[in-house]
Amino acid sequence: MQDKNEIPQEAFDWYDDYAHGGMDRRTFMKKLSGLVALGYSMTVLTGALLPNYALAEQVSFNDPEIKASFAEFDSPKGHGKGRGYLVVPTTEKANYPVVLVIHENRGLNPYVKDVARRLAKAGFVAFAPDALFPVGGYPGNDDEGRAMQRQLERSKIEQDFLAAAKFLKSHSLSNGKLGAVGFCFGGYMVNYLAAVESDLLSAGVPFYGTPAAKALRANIKAPLMIQLGELDERVNKSWPEYEQDLKAAGVDYQMHMYKNAKHGFHNDSTGRFDKENAELAWQRTLSFFTEKLS
Structure with a gap:
């Protein structure tokens, strides 16, 4: 029986295409069945490609060094009201650096909530909004969550995250310096937030996210750390032009390309995890x- 390291790269490419709307589930499973005919185990294939969120908890919500709750915020230009997962350190300080955590294209799943807890344990106030709150919130599985997010108006989702960023930056526990980290769609949102309002972010870390619209990129002032996986052809093809625009705008940026890493390599709930x-x-x-938020 094969393990995830023996699964051909094309299977991960199919999953990426499926996860981003390039093919439906039936087509995706049919392609996997073709690998089964070649001797691969469907159990191993789906186990490597589909998320198992039991694997993603690095910091328990019961950890004594953090306190987790939910908070709502107004979003008058978006869906009217938003909600997110707020995690704060239990150390007593007047204020903290704050970080917005932005999920992939399927809502606030357990992996992203755990990322927020990791940040709080490291001394940041973290806030992870759920784009699906207006339609009932993350439904408990990625397929349904992905379909729900696809049905929402993209511009209103962007306004919701913009409102969430302002809510967090002005929070009573904030030191006034806002960072943002996001994954896939969330990586795009970090790039968007950096571009849509020049003075909003003090630092942004997009993981394998595409750039904001070209017309907005000249507005970027925040320092950026771009995190890319070497095997992520879909996202990486946007990097050369984005880098040119960052240079033209005089942005303080750094890019790290992780060798043999796939799209989603930070997500420890799937076989793409590196x-x-x-x-x-x-x-x-x-x-x-x-460094940037202290």
């Missing part, structure tokens, strides 16, 4: 936020 690269990328992220 432990060594994920840990390196995360340590770089924490150091970057500590």
